Amino acid sequence: MDVTEVVPGLHLLSLDFVNAYVWHGPDGVTLIDTGLSGTGPAIETALEQLGLHRSDLRRIVLTHFHDDHAGSAAELASRSGIPVLVGRGDAPFVRGEVPGPPPVVTPAEQALYAVATADVRPAPAVPVVEPLDDGHVLDVAGDAVVLAVPGHTPGSIALHLPRHGVVITGDTVAEHQGRAILGPFNTDRAGAWASLQRLASLDVDVACPGHGRPITGAAAALRRATDPFG
Numbered sequence: 615m616d617v618t619e620v621v622p623g624l625h626l627l628s629l630d631f632v633n634a635y636v637w638h639g640p641d642g643v644t645l646i647d648t649g650l651s652g653t654g655p656a657i658e659t660a661l662e663q664l665g666l667h668r669s670d671l672r673r674i675v676l677t678h679f680h681d682d683h684a685g686s687a688a689e690l691a692s693r694s695g696i697p698v699l700v701g702r703g704d705a706p707f708v709r710g711e712v713p714g715p716p717p718v719v720t721p722a723e724q725a726l727y728a729v730a731t732a733d734v735r736p737a738p739a740v741p742v743v744e745p746l747d748d749g750h751v752l753d754v755a756g757d758a759v760v761l762a763v764p765g766h767t768p769g770s771i772a773l774h775l776p777r778h779g780v781v782i783t784g785d786t787v788a789e790h791q792g793r794a795i796l797g798p799f800n801t802d803r804a805g806a807w808a809s810l811q812r813l814a815s816l817d818v819d820v821a822c823p824g825h826g827r828p829i830t831g832a833a834a835a836l837r838r839a840t841d842p843f844g
């Protein structure tokens with residue numbers, strides 16, 4: 615697994631086909647997304663590469679409930695006893711109270727969806743989560759602003775790190791060949807597109823998507839984003 619510095623204090627963990635991010639600063643260590651179920655040991659190895667230990671983790675933030683992002687949250691949180699934070703709209707799905715809504719798969723997405731979901735085990739439920747609302751400020755990276763970006767899932771969130779010129783987008787944005795695109799497999803495609811436009815209005819240098827590489831020149835790249843699967 616690759617561990618790549620995005621900006622000082624923020625690292626990308628490339629977990630197979632999905633990303634997680636680690637913030638490490640004076641306000642502690644925060645893990646954003648957790649990969650597939652069973653990825654916990656790989657994340658611990660990545661933390662060790664950064665000179666950190668699982669016990670240094672202060673919180674886990676999930677951008678949304680999907681199995682490839684929430685997969686190892688239960689495992690990591692139960693061992694560390696740390697809180698798991700998720701957008702309010704996705705909290706019931708992460709808690710396992712009700713199944714999350716499936717995406718509306720477009721004809722252009724069907725082949726990719728079959729591949730993307732072939733080996734994905736359901737994310738074990740996280741019985742207790744802290745729901746996040748739009749505008750909530752987290753003590754991460756010297757203030758991280760929670761942005762509700764519904765559409766990919768009902769409770770998708772992005773994290774804006776204004777002091778660092780970074781937005782962590784979850785799957786509202788994906789990177790393809792260096793460009794920003796609307797992430798595929800949305801519950802509400804029009805809503806996801808509107809949420810992407812909101813992210814495009816931010817003054818940011820780097821967008822950190824759920825899949826693909828970080829996107830530099832992010833504000834302009836997001837304004838030029840396309841929806842190739844629509």
Ligand SMILES: [Zn+2]
Nearest residue numbers: 678680766785
């Ligand atoms: Zn997703």
